Amino acid sequence: MKLLEFLKRERKKSASVAKERLQIIVAHQRGERDQPDYMPMLENELLEVIRRYVQVDQDAINISLDRDNDCSVLELNVTLPRDE
């Protein structure tokens, strides 16, 4: 099983790796497109505050802004380490 997986990985062509990476990058860039300019700063400062209490990584925090017609919802997801 392991060997088969290894062989499969070996055969994966560089162009398909490029495509997968680009799909992730572009999805991320497009998510950022419609955000207000202050979002990256807000994200960093929130992360800083959380880190005063819990040690989390940069990618443990996920923040997004959903805009509806009459209001916006700021959604903050933080994955905390398991053994608190």
Place this chain on the structure above:
Amino acid sequence: MAKIIVVTSGKGGVGKTTSAAAIATGLALRGNKTVVIDFDVGLRNLDLVMGCERRVVYDLINVIQGEAGLNQALIRDKRTENLHILPASQTRDKAALTPEGVEKALETLSQEYDFIVCDSPAGIEHGAQLAMYFADEAIVVTNPEVSSVRDSDRILGLLASKTRRAERSEPPVQEHLLITRYDPNRVTSGDMLTLEDVREILAINLVGLIPESEAVLRASNQGVPVVHDMDSDAGKAYADTVSRLLGEEVPLRFYGYQKKGLLSRMFGGGRR
């Protein structure tokens, strides 16, 4: 009223100037009054690709600063009727390129021409944003390669937000994908993104596919836009692109695997 088309990409060296020169020439050859403007202040190249570098007297900045009239700065193409070139300044600071000045120049040209083709500098700063600001359509030049595709997506973001059409909530800038330097053999071997991959990732309409071609270097060596070389694959591919810009439906070519003949393998000759 002219249609303003910006040729842009974010990344440098992907083929913007080559494409702007070929497409402007192609539009003129089809009978459209066309002017192609170099926005790459400080790094002008379009004059070389168009073969008019020795006839540059005034440039875009001189016009904007009121030091020369448009008619003094415009260079008439020697080979192609209906075609003029407005060169960039080689020496002046980019800041001399003001939105008001560009707007005024474009407005005047709009009265005279059918198409205004703007050759954008690389990057996403002042010069690139100004080149796209007044555009009706955008040709996003992309190589099948990760950094070029990512930069193209950034440019699409700017086209959707930082253009006059976006700011005035007018119908958006029409976006066209132009894939250049495509090497079908490397695509077949799995080491180059396919044209479907690039189109799927960027999700915009494909207007042309230009293969990697020796004819492009030959053309720029001679200062004759490659679309004049209708025996070459790149020349034909640019002519097809122009037809599609004009609304015609033309099938894609030059995306298939090229089998090298024995002679060309022996003597290392490439594709014409």
